[in-house]
Amino acid sequence: xxxxxQSQPEMSVQEAETVTLSCTYDTSENNYYLFWYKxxxxxxxxxxxxxxxxxxxxxxxxxxxxxxxxxxxSFSLKISDSQLGDxxxxxxxxxxxxxxxxxxxxxxxTKLSVKP
Amino acid sequence: xxxxxxxxxxxxxxxxxxxxLECTVEGTSNPNLYWYRQAAGRGLQxxxxxxxxxxxxxEVPQNLSASRPQDRQFILSSKKLLLSDSGFxxxxxxxGGWVYxxxxxxGTRLTVV
Numbered sequence: 717x718x719x720x721x722q723s724q725p726e727m728s729v730q731e732a733e734t735v736t737l738s739c740t741y742d743t744s745e746n747n748y749y750l751f752w753y754k755x756x757x758x759x760x761x762x763x764x765x766x767x768x769x770x771x772x773x774x775x776x777x778x779x780x781x782x783x784x785x786x787x788x789x790s791f792s793l794k795i796s797d798s799q800l801g802d803x804x805x806x807x808x809x810x811x812x813x814x815x816x817x818x819x820x821x822x823x824x825x826t827k828l829s830v831k832p
Numbered sequence: 833x834x835x836x837x838x839x840x841x842x843x844x845x846x847x848x849x850x851x852x853l854e855c856t857v858e859g860t861s862n863p864n865l866y867w868y869r870q871a872a873g874r875g876l877q878x879x880x881x882x883x884x885x886x887x888x889x890x891e892v893p894q895n896l897s898a899s900r901p902q903d904r905q906f907i908l909s910s911k912k913l914l915l916s917d918s919g920f921x922x923x924x925x926x927x928g929g930w931v932y933x934x935x936x937x938x939g940t941r942l943t944v945v
Contacts, residue, residue: 761936807875822875
């Protein structure tokens with residue numbers, strides 16, 4: 717069974733600095749998708765960035781980028797120029813290519829606090 | 833543009849009472865619809881998904897059921913709530929899975945007392 721592990725329950729960063737959130741996963745599949753979701757205090761889940769496993773190039777969305785290491789099964793999220801609005805729970809998620817639709821496997825999350 | 837509505841935002845129910853949570857999507861047709869539950873300190877767990885009216889797939893056996901009476905309406909129900917049903921429930925929709933992404937509603941906080 718696939719598992720997703722986020723080893724950092726909480727992190728903090730100063731505004732304007734860079735922070736990296738870790739995520740590792742375990743799967744025997746070769747094709748899959750990886751996501752980072754953000755859940756602010758409003759509790760709505762917001763997609764931050766996604767990566768297709770067959771693409772070697774790391775995904776980037778403005779201040780958010782990932783370091784995808786397929787062999788190591790690692791998928792870390794880097795947030796540059798951190799802003800107060802980045803304060804939220806961040807979840808790493810995995811979806812197998814051949815699995816049930818929408819069956820995202822989530823990690824337990826990392827609580828990120830951006831301090832002024 | 834597409835929007836997803838979920839209500840109520842907060843619900844407190846006694847053990848043994850019934851449950852009905854509703855989710856509707858606007859601005860699209862034939863969406864894939866999903867119900868997730870988030871227990872305290874955990875990520876989301878997929879409960880049900882539907883690819884069409886009357887078509888429901890369950891991922892986890894539990895005290896809950898889902899129905900899709902209309903194309904853009906997805907309902908989560910229970911006949912008798914258990915304490916363990918407490919949690920945060922999120923509805924989501926997609927045009928077709930990963931390729932189009934998943935959009936989540938604002939969630940319902942259910943507390944069973």
